[in-house]
Amino acid sequence: MDPKRELTSVDLAALVGELGAYEGAKVDKAYLYGDDLVRLKMRDFDRGRVELIFEVGEVKRAHTVAPERVPDAPGRPPQFAMMLRNRLSGADFVGVEQYEFDRILEFTFERDDGITRIIVELFGQGNVAVTDGEYEVIDCLETVRLKSRTVVPGSRYEFPESRTNPLTVSREAFDREMDDSDTDVVRTLATQLNFGGLYAEEICTRAGVEKAMDIDDADEAVYDRVYQAIERLALDIRNGNFDPRLYLESDDEGSDGGDEAEGDDDTDADEGRVVDVTPFPLEERSDLAADPYDSFLAALDDYFFRLVLDDEEEQEPTERRPDFESEIAKHERIIEQQQGAIEGFEQEAESLREQAELLYAQYGLVDEILSTIQEARDQDRSWDEIEERFAEGAERGIEAAEAVADVDGSEGTVTVELDGERIDLNANRGVEQNADRLYTEAKRVEEKKEGALAAIEDTREDLEAVKRRRNEWEADESGSADADEDEGDEDEDAKRDWLSEPSVPIRENEPWFDxxxxxxxxxxxxxxxxxxxxxxxxxxxxxxEPGDKVLHTQAHGGPVTVLKATDPSESSSSDIELPESSIEEAAQFAVTYASVWKDGRYAGDVYAVDADQVSKTPESGEYLEKGGFAIRGDRTYYRDTPVGAAVGIQCEPYTRVIGGPPSAIEDRAVTTIELEPGRYAQADAAKRMYRRFRERFADESFVRKIASPDRIQHFMPPGGSRIKED
Known part of the structure; x- marks a missing residue:
């Protein structure tokens, strides 16, 4: 049995009650590990130190963790963590809620200067969005641009569409959901009533109903038993009647010691591998060994701690082939959904523009309708009277009245039907203003289309990355036999394959120029x-120092670039002749990190001068701004110098991120990613690069520790970027 790696909706419903016991705790610090694990360090006056974590990657969870189990703090807090600290330091934990019956938790924190909400999405790709008290997104781990919803900084957070909550569903609504189904009972509970597979089966078992029973064969008595089983489950959750269990599967696949472990305290259930954790015992898990716990939070902490240990123990010297096909199918499915969203945006924008054009095409008719409503409102006529007046006019065959399909006083709108198209109008505005609103809305939809196009390009690149990893894996496998035979004869000085190392040692060094x-x-x-x-x-x-070269772009806004002839700790010398290749790389560096890249251009002019030609003393009558300097004497120009930037990971002599011109980086890093000017913001491009690096290293934890998205961003040019295609 595959172990559970994501919390269910039932788990979250139970979790909320126990987390509520920490209301009033104060936040000390926030941490971000990699791009998917957030940790909040808090102080509770009754319980002392409280560690709360959210993980939204391959494993999706939210729970408290014993202080001795929290990972070491990252050496350099990324931007997302700093933002959390600025907003949450000293804030009170007000409470947590589950959004309907979805796998979404909303944590609320309050401070004198306002409210902060952390919305944790434990479904799909996973996400953590930080909003203010009005749900405006401050920042999020992943941007979401879909037809159904958008989650981007600066916009209002949009929850997914509502689903049936089986824990609060009325009997009438339950009957409707069951009657509308065309499958069997268990699948109806899993999908129509959103229980998911495990709890749908558990409900059937508790109700004594055959899981595969066709819904058409389920009579009123079956409905009664199923609904009563749901009510009992919901009552246990509402009242906190939990009896948590951590389920284990024996290492001996042929053994069946579930009942023995359950009934005998001396049974060493800990020898098995963890496969599930639930807030109460499940009949569907009665064949497994189980450990009882006093609280669900404690059970979750133990479960995920042991899950990590089990995963590490299962790693074999020869790694099992990853399921590339499932990853490819997932990305292809996402692309298909995104293409559908783009088509929907195009149709919606076109429809809005057509509606605006219809208003102008029948200007007189629409103006008559709006003027009639505005005059009636000026005479203090009620909306009901206005609606009746249009109905009477329609009966008499008045064209303007016949075009009115609906009047909504609560919204102040009137719906007109023109050439078979229904259009909602603001009754307090004129024809032009209503048409402008439709054009503006069409433009907004077009912008959402642009976001979806960017998202689909991301997914396509992710798909190509999976295919490349599959091809590399298969190529490595085909040559592994020959490599094993020659392993003993390898030269001791041969280059180490850091990408394949299961554990890369960390050797940190922060130079003075970092x-x-x-x-x-x-x-x-x-x-x-x-x-x-x-x-x-x-x-x-x-x-x-003497001997150094200074380079600067002709374009405004470039950095001062210094090519050092010696280290500051060494004696400077003007006799050192710097190689032309180094000067050219420095020139490329100067133009890349200037406004040239930010403007989306691919080349610019750079000049170089000697150190003694640079002065902070202006000519008479001139003024130098901070950061400016005067150049005296001739300059050497490097015309049309191409921009070029690469970011890589270095493993020796130190483990760190490096960046600069590709020609200078490639031989120093074990792996690099080359960039070019593009439309992706620095933060988004850095996250994409981080994911690429994680895919390339067998030791993903190494990438988390030394190459966070924030650290990668440290080496990226200002402005928009994209990953250069291979």
Whole structure:
């Protein structure tokens, strides 16, 4: 049996009650691990330290964790974590709710300066969205642009469409859902009533109903038993009548010790591997060994802790083939859905424009309708009277009255029917204003289409990445036999395959220049650039030495770029002749991290001068802004220097992210990703690169620790980017 890796809706309904006991706890700090695990460190006056985590990746969970089990804090907090700290530090935990019966938890925190909501989506791709008290998205781990909903910073958070909540469903609504089904009882409970497979089977078992019974054969007595079983389950959840169980499967697949483990305290159930955790015993799991717990939160903490240990123990020297086909099918299915959304946006925008054109085509008729309503309202006539007046006019054959399909006083709208098209109008506005509103709405829908196009491109690139990994895996497998035979004869100095290492040791080093933009040229010379005017000023005043080269773009807004002849700890010398290849790479660096890239251009002009030609003293009558400098003497120009940027992961002598011109990075990193100017914001492009790096390393935890999206972003050019196609 495959172990559970995602919490169910029933789990979340039970979880909410226990998490409510921590209301009033204060938030100390927030942490982000990789791109899918958030940790909140809190203080509860009765219980002391409380660690709350949300994970929304391959494993989807939300629960408290014993302090001794929390992962070590990342060395450099990413932007998302810093945002959480700024909003939540010292805030009170007000409470948590499950959105309807969906796998969504909404955590609310309050501070004197406002309310913050953290909405955790534990379904699909998973997401964590941080909103203010009015549900405006401050930031989110993943942007969502679908036809049905949008979750992007700056917009109002949109929940998924409502579904039936089986824990609160009335008997009448239950009967309707069952009657509308065309399948068997268990599938109806799983899909129509949203229980999912396991709990649908559990309800049938508790009700004594055959799971495969066709819905047409289910009579009133069957409905009664099923509904009563649902009510008992809902009552246990509402009243907190939990008796949590952690279920284990014996390592001996042929053994069946479930009853023995359940009834004998001396049975060593811990020897099995964990497969499920539930808020109460399930008859569907009666064949498994089970450990009881005092609280569901404690059971969840133990379950996921042991799940990680079990996964690590199952890793074999020769890794089992990943299920590439399922991943490919998933991405292809998502692309199909996104294409459908794009078609829907196109049709919706076209329909809105046609409606606006219809208003102008029948301007006189529409104007008569709107003027009639506005005059009647000026005379204090009620909306009911206005509707009656249009009905009477329609009976007399008045064309304008016949075009009125509906009047809604609560919304102040009138619906007209023109050439078979129904159009909702604001009754307090004129024809032009209503048409403008429709055109504006069409434009907004077109923008959603652009977002969907960007999303589909992301998915296509993810699909190609899976296919590449599959091809690489198959190529490696075909050559593995020969490689094994020659393994003992390998040269000790051969390059280590860090991508395949199951565990990459962390060797951190933060050089003095790490806060600047930097890279080492192919000839091993250091190049540093300023990130802002203050750093430009500092580079020229503090780090510019004889023998160095200074490079700058002709375009405004470029960084001061210094090609160092020596390290600041060494004696400077003007006799060192810097290689032309290093100067050209420094020139590419200067143009890439300037406004040239931000403007979407692919080349620009750069000039180079010697250190002694740069001065912070302006000419008489001139003024230098902060970060500016004066150049005296001739300049060497590098015309039409192409932009170029790559980000890579280095494993020796230190483990870290590096970035710069591709020619300088490729030989220093074990893997690189090349960029080009594009429409993706830095943060979105960094997340995509992070996912690519994780796919390339066998040790995904290594990438989490040293190459977070925020750290990758540190080496990216300003402005929009995209991953350059291979």
């Amino acid at each position: 806060r600047f933009r930097w890279f080492h040229t192919s000839d091993d010379y250091l190049v540093i650039g300023g990130r802002n005017a203050d750093q430009n000023e500092e580079l020229v005043k503090k780090y510019l």
